[in-house]
Amino acid sequence: MFDFFQQESFLDKVIFGNTVLRYLVSIGMFLVPAVLLFVLNKFVVSRIKKWISKSSWKLDDFAVDVFEKIVYPLIYAGLFFLAFNNLSVAGQYKALVNKTGIILVTIFAIRAVIMVLNFMIVKVAVKGEDDEIRAKSMKGIMGLIKMVIWIIGIILVLDNLGYKVSAVVAGLGIGGIAVALAAQAVLGDLFSYISIMFDKPFKIGDFIIFDDVMGTVENVGIKTTRISSLSGEEIVVSNSALTNSKVKNYKKMVTRRVLFKLGVVYGTPKEKLEKIPVIIGGIITAISGARFDRAHFSAYGDFSLNFEVVYYVEGNDYNKYMDINQEINFKIYEAFEKEGIEFAYPTQTLYVKK
Structure with a gap:
């Protein structure tokens, strides 16, 4: 009986404004759900990860990634926040924890937005045989997107913490206008790059022709596209010049239409x-x-008496087309020679009147 009262008095003992019992309850509020969450992750989520690793569907991998990197940390932070608020602490310490919570939530929210955008841009919007190459190209703009998102997130955090950010926002707006005017050409190439990445008029390895330029696309950068010409030199073209021009992409040619004319003599x-x-x-x-x-x-x-001929060559291989074209020309020449049909060539008949 004496031990019971001693134990009861110990639980009621006040330390830094809270009883021992309240400390224990707060610790239990954090530890019990945390242990359950750990067990859930160890025995359930790990098995789910093994199961979806065999799936080719990208969304389930993304969901597990978000759960581990965003949801788990937020749950632990939330448990700590609830356990801490169960205690009676001085106002300045509670305010400090609340501000820390705002910062943590904002950080994880920014990370979640970046993960979603990265998934949509790099893994979903990029499709086709050139996935790996195009994904690497798309990562070029993800750095800029991340920077913009972090700047917006920092401004929101400062605003929620009570700082006046209207002057900062106004300054950024004026500075943004000045930068946009000064770097108009660069921004134009950047937006053209984004247009090329999403619209996909061509990809690395395609043979294209625009204006007086023809060659194979070697690299698509944020500002310029590099083309290897037929004569061997590298041609560097701004992205805006490509998007503003009529581009012929011969790599996407399924069949090549060939039209040629030949003439035979009038006789x-x-x-x-x-x-x-x-x-x-x-x-x-x-x-x-x-x-x-x-x-x-x-x-x-x-x-001459002119004949017009049209035929199609399957595929986009130029060498194959030239081989077929040459074979046709040889056989036409052979057949005409056998039939006694003469090809016409520029001639003039001069009549002299006596």
């Missing part, structure tokens, strides 16, 4: 003229990778 008999479309159609049809479309006697020229 060619009608029977042989009628054979020409059939001869050309048979030659093209017999060649692998080429698809014949049409061949017609199209016009009377100044010195």
Whole structure:
């Protein structure tokens, strides 16, 4: 009985304004949920992670990542905050803890926003065979986005802590306008870079032509795009110049349409003229990778009877196209020579009146 009263008096003992019992309750408020959370993570969440690691779906990995890096720390911070508020402490200490809580919540909120944006931009918006290359390119603008988000977050924290930030915001606004005017060309290239990344008119490795420039895209940077020309030199072009120009992307070509014309002499008999479309159609049809479309006697020229031929080459390989084109030309020449059909060339007939 004496021990019980001694124990009761010990629990009622006041230390720094709180009884021992209140300290124990506060510790229990923090430790019990924390231990349960630890057990949950150890035996449940870890198994969920092993299960989703076998899945190709990106969203479940992202959800677990957010839970571990954002939700867990916030829960522990919240438990500590509740346990601390259960104690009777001086106002200045409680205010300090409240301000610390505001700072922590803001930091984790900023981290959550950055994680969501990073997931949307780098992992979701980037699709296709060039995922890895494009993801690395997209990370170039993530640094700028993170800087802007952190600046906004710091301003919000200062405002919530009672500091007057209106002058700072006004200063940033005026400074932003000055920087925007001074770096107008750079910002234009930056927005063009973002447009290229999302619109995807071309990618690294594509062969493009715009204005008088042609070559293979080697790198897409924040300000410039580097192109390797056919003659070997590297051409550096501003991103805004690309987005403001008509760009031909030959890498995305599925089939190449080829149109060519040839002329025969005016003395060619009608029977042989009628054979020409059939001869050309048979030659093209017999060649692998080429698809014949049409061949017609199209016009009377100044010195020739003109035929127009259209065919298609499957794929975007230029060397393959040139090989097929060469084979067609050789076989047409051979067939015309066999049939006695003469190719026309510029001639003039001069009549002399006596």
